[in-house]
Every structure is written in structure tokens, then in C-alpha cells.
Amino acid sequence: MKAVVFAGPTIGAEEVRTFLDATVLPPAAQGDIYRVARRGAQAIGLIDGYFEGVPSVWHKEILWALEQGIAVFGSASMGALRAAELSSFGMIGVGSIYAAYASGAICDDDEVAVLHGPAELGFAPLSEPMVSIRATVAAAEGQEVLEAEHAAELLSTAKGLFYQERNWEQILAAFKNASWHARFSAWLNTGSVDAKRDDAREMLQHMAAFLKGGQTAGSVPPEKVERTLAWQGLVRRIETEDCCSHSEERRVLDELRLTPDRYREFHTRAALRHLALRQAGKVGRTVEREALQAQMAAHRGTLALFSGSRLRQWLKENRLSGAAYEKLLGENALAGAALNTLNSQLDPHLLAELRLAGVYAGLKTRAASKKRYLAAQDTLAGPLTEPERLRLTVWYFEMLLQREIPDRLEEYLNSVGCRSHDEFYELIRREFMYHQGCKTQPAPGSRD
Structure with missing residues (x-):
């Protein structure tokens, strides 16, 4: 997964792939950036994202991706919004819409929001984004198809409509008796501007140049994301979803359920791990590199993973990448350290467990x-x-x-x-x- 692009109504997957070899996913929702980042994406392009119905892309997941050294680009729609908000942290904004948000020329979410069809129909747009309306009206004024006062009236009328109802038919219905109506309507057939699509193409060109090594991702050093309870909740949800989405993992747990005593043992250990990691998050505990290396040495010794080939085989058998193995060990060290802080409170519970x-x-x-x-x-x-x-x-x-x-x-x-x-x-x-x-x-x- 070298490059991932989230796109929908702004630009189609086939057109995206004419610019670069990328995995093209539907508009991003909360957790999607984190999900592809932890799977090893080298560059992420955010064009389209959901605004309502499901939670939107969270700023913190973008910051987490940046912390991992992943280049994150944004333009056109949700990508332009998030890039304007996070460019000072290293997210790379591209295009005129991003620039307008970054400068404060526009600030409302509805400027880029559109009503669109389902995935089965290619997320076909069913309304016109305000940014494209602005670009179209500016082009018409520049070509003397519209006068300044008429352009201002058009923009005011369009802005007054709910974003799902914005289309040229609805907008022009208010001006059907205007002297310029027929001329502008005819010009629209060839003169309308798709500002979001233009910006998306520009961003894809930047991503392609970055992946070829012709450009750098950015000069802003990434900052460490604070592991708040809300962040830990998102991480647990995504990891649980990813785990349960693999039928192989479900079958492994089904096998464990057939031996109830063993299941209860691992269930207790899992609950303890879960609570310990929550405790570590509450106090902001982190794992030092030395402690992680000690965990790795101990684990490899326990399972006799002394050679590199034996370790690689074990990782393959356990469906783990090197990064995932390191994360697993890091969590183990973190959980152990968190539990150690509770030692003085555990004596009554230890005695209870011994009796049982x-x-x-x-x-x-x-x-x-x-x-x-x-x-x-x-x-x-x-x-x-x-x-x-x-x-x-x-x-x-x-x-x-x-x-x-x-x-x-x-x-x-x-x-x-x-x-x-x-x-x-x-x-x-x-x-x-x-x-x-x-x-x-x-x-x-x-x-x-």
C-alpha cells in the first residue's frame, strides 16, 4: 500500500490512476486515515470525506499519520479543509480551494459540500459545490458574460440555498426574467468550472512527484500525538473492527472457545491487558526504546526465535508485520509498567485469586x-x-x-x-x- 487516495464525487478512481499508481478508497470517514496509515501507506491523499451521517475524518488521525512519517496531502473538498487546519503541522495542502480556506477568504464547510449518489453509481454529484459556483461566476465575469453586480447577485442567491439544493437550475430560477439570463445559461454549457476536480488533479500531480522522489513531503517536523482517552477509544475500535473482519481470526477464537478453561484463562489475560493499557493511557505512560528491546529479547528467548529466519517464519504464521510485532511488544511493556504502578493495591485481589x-x-x-x-x-x-x-x-x-x-x-x-x-x-x-x-x-x- 504505497499510496492511498480517498475520492468520490470530486474525481473518479479511474482518473486518479491516470496520475499515479494508488489504492483508491471511497470518501473518508472517521478512522479511515488511521486505518490505512497503520497498514503501511507511504503517502495519503485526502480529497473527499463525509460531512454528515457518519463522523468526519478526525484531525488527530491525520496528525498520527504525520507522526509516523507518512506524507498526507489534501485538496478540493474535505482534504482542503483539513489541510488548511493542519498545514502548520505538516499536512500538505494543494490548490486554490485550500489556499482560500488557509487565507480565510472562505471558511464554511458548505463551500465544498455536495449531495452525491451511492458508491454503486460512482458517488455521482447531485448538487453543485459553492466553490465551483464561485469559480464559474468569476470566469464568466472575466469573459464579460456577467457584470460585477449580476455576479454578486448570483453568488448571494447560491449561498442562500441549502448545499443539497444548490444547482444551476435552482439558482437561475430566481433570475429567469433577467436580461443576462439567456446569455449566461448558454455560456454555462461550455464555460462552467469544476474547481474541486481541478484542485484534485493538481494534488495528484504533487503526490506523483513526491512518490517518484522529485519533491519532499514537507519541512515541518512531526509532533507527537497525545494519547488521550478519546484517541485510545478510536484505536481500540479500529483494531477490533480490523481483527474481527478477518475470518481466519474469528475461526481461531472459535477453536479457543471449544476449550472453556483455556478460553477463560486467555479471556482474563486479555481483560487485564485491556485495563492495563487504559491505565497507561490515563497517566500518559510511554515505552522507552530500551524497554522495548528488552521485551523483544525476552519474547524471542521464550519462543526460541533466535535466528532471523525463524522470527520471519513466526511473524508470517501469526499474520504480523515487523511494525505490528514491535507495536505488540510495546503494548506488552506498557501494560506491564502500568500494572506495576498498581502493586500496592493488588494484594487483596492476589489473595482472592490464590484462594479461588x-x-x-x-x-x-x-x-x-x-x-x-x-x-x-x-x-x-x-x-x-x-x-x-x-x-x-x-x-x-x-x-x-x-x-x-x-x-x-x-x-x-x-x-x-x-x-x-x-x-x-x-x-x-x-x-x-x-x-x-x-x-x-x-x-x-x-x-x-
């Missing part, structure tokens, strides 16, 4: 046994030296857990609910002494 799972009693018995044993030893007094801490750390991770020592120990401590390094070292010192003295292993189900 039948694990509580076993852990309680082991804790009591450890307490009795260590009380009898009376050897836990005094702080640990750094060499002792290092030996305990190596024993705990490499011998007891049989895993590598985490590169980011601070994050590991947060992930297991330890409030400080001292608390962690005291925890594993007590375990070491109990383990060595009693030669016991953890009770079944006490570690997972």
Missing part, C-alpha cells in the same frame, strides 16, 4: 514452615554485603529459577511486587537458607 485457584493453603503451609525453621536458626541479623547480594542473586535466578539474571533488575522487582532492593534481597536470603537447610523445593503451584 486452590493455591492459598499450600503457600500458607510453606510460609509457616519457613518461619519456624528460620526462627530456630537465628542467623538472619545484620545487613548483606555486596558480594553476598551478588551470590544470592546468582543462586536465585540461575540455580533456583534456571534463568538468566534480568538486565533491568529494577523492572523485575516491580513485576513481582517488591518495593525495594533491600526487600528483595531479604526475601531471597530467607529462601536460600530455608532451601539449603531443609532441602525442599517450592510447594506445587507455589511458583508459576
Whole structure:
């Protein structure tokens, strides 16, 4: 998906493709820019978009596309409106209509709005846009078909009509007895100007030049979009729609539903992930590159994705692009960090889950046994030296857990609910002494 153009009543898909090789989609609604941006579009051209009936293209999704380094062009209709509003952020406006909005010469949405037919009929326009009426009247005045006062009367009458009722028949009905009526009506057959189509063509030429490398997308550095709750809501809606639109994904979930215990396990994990990401959004938490790399290393180690070819095969099997895989890991790191901030509030809920799972009693018995044993030893007094801490750390991770020592120990401590390094070292010192003295292993189900 190198280039995507949203077009409808202004210009047809076949004509768009005479200018550049592009995926041509219907007029854009809210979420459509974000949807094609996350699928890897290199350049997006916004010509037509919905004004009513469905939510219009959101400014923030355009800003998000710009943040990803995607060139976004706008002209003619909704594209001209959004480009005038967002040109200072890097959106590229093209054409006279964009210039008129940007300068303040026009400001109303109805200047470019039209009534049009359904997609099956090619979004055929059923009314005349005010910007084209203005361009036509200006051309007629320039060719001395209309005098200035008559041109002003025509524009005033057209502007007074509801945009769906604007057509030359309706406009000229108010001037059927005017001396200039017949001359202007005859001139319209060849002299009318389609301002929106002209601007759309100009924008497509700019896009084609950009894609060929002949022009730069713009000089404005992209700004980071704030991940507000409203933005997160849009993202979740689009991602849910995209997920459920694939029959393969639906079949995978159907298979999972056939094993209810496993379904409930993953359902709980999904709910936890969802709530954690919401929490991260509320506090404005982001993921550092180092944390993302740590997530990737851990995940590849868990699934033995050590070679590049094995990772590529895994991505293919899981219908993931490299960018989507990175996003998945980033969300995982973000969710984990958000959950860590709730550690102090989770203890009652952890105890509840242990009781429900039948694990509580076993852990309680082991804790009591450890307490009795260590009380009898009376050897836990005094702080640990750094060499002792290092030996305990190596024993705990490499011998007891049989895993590598985490590169980011601070994050590991947060992930297991330890409030400080001292608390962690005291925890594993007590375990070491109990383990060595009693030669016991953890009770079944006490570690997972």
C-alpha cells in the first residue's frame, strides 16, 4: 500500500490512476486515515470525506499519520479543509480551494459540500459545490458574460440555498426574467468550472512527484500525538473492527472457545491487558526504546526465535508485520509498567485469586514452615554485603529459577511486587537458607 487516495464525487478512481499508481478508497470517514496509515501507506491523499451521517475524518488521525512519517496531502473538498487546519503541522495542502480556506477568504464547510449518489453509481454529484459556483461566476465575469453586480447577485442567491439544493437550475430560477439570463445559461454549457476536480488533479500531480522522489513531503517536523482517552477509544475500535473482519481470526477464537478453561484463562489475560493499557493511557505512560528491546529479547528467548529466519517464519504464521510485532511488544511493556504502578493495591485481589485457584493453603503451609525453621536458626541479623547480594542473586535466578539474571533488575522487582532492593534481597536470603537447610523445593503451584 504505497499510496492511498480517498475520492468520490470530486474525481473518479479511474482518473486518479491516470496520475499515479494508488489504492483508491471511497470518501473518508472517521478512522479511515488511521486505518490505512497503520497498514503501511507511504503517502495519503485526502480529497473527499463525509460531512454528515457518519463522523468526519478526525484531525488527530491525520496528525498520527504525520507522526509516523507518512506524507498526507489534501485538496478540493474535505482534504482542503483539513489541510488548511493542519498545514502548520505538516499536512500538505494543494490548490486554490485550500489556499482560500488557509487565507480565510472562505471558511464554511458548505463551500465544498455536495449531495452525491451511492458508491454503486460512482458517488455521482447531485448538487453543485459553492466553490465551483464561485469559480464559474468569476470566469464568466472575466469573459464579460456577467457584470460585477449580476455576479454578486448570483453568488448571494447560491449561498442562500441549502448545499443539497444548490444547482444551476435552482439558482437561475430566481433570475429567469433577467436580461443576462439567456446569455449566461448558454455560456454555462461550455464555460462552467469544476474547481474541486481541478484542485484534485493538481494534488495528484504533487503526490506523483513526491512518490517518484522529485519533491519532499514537507519541512515541518512531526509532533507527537497525545494519547488521550478519546484517541485510545478510536484505536481500540479500529483494531477490533480490523481483527474481527478477518475470518481466519474469528475461526481461531472459535477453536479457543471449544476449550472453556483455556478460553477463560486467555479471556482474563486479555481483560487485564485491556485495563492495563487504559491505565497507561490515563497517566500518559510511554515505552522507552530500551524497554522495548528488552521485551523483544525476552519474547524471542521464550519462543526460541533466535535466528532471523525463524522470527520471519513466526511473524508470517501469526499474520504480523515487523511494525505490528514491535507495536505488540510495546503494548506488552506498557501494560506491564502500568500494572506495576498498581502493586500496592493488588494484594487483596492476589489473595482472592490464590484462594479461588486452590493455591492459598499450600503457600500458607510453606510460609509457616519457613518461619519456624528460620526462627530456630537465628542467623538472619545484620545487613548483606555486596558480594553476598551478588551470590544470592546468582543462586536465585540461575540455580533456583534456571534463568538468566534480568538486565533491568529494577523492572523485575516491580513485576513481582517488591518495593525495594533491600526487600528483595531479604526475601531471597530467607529462601536460600530455608532451601539449603531443609532441602525442599517450592510447594506445587507455589511458583508459576
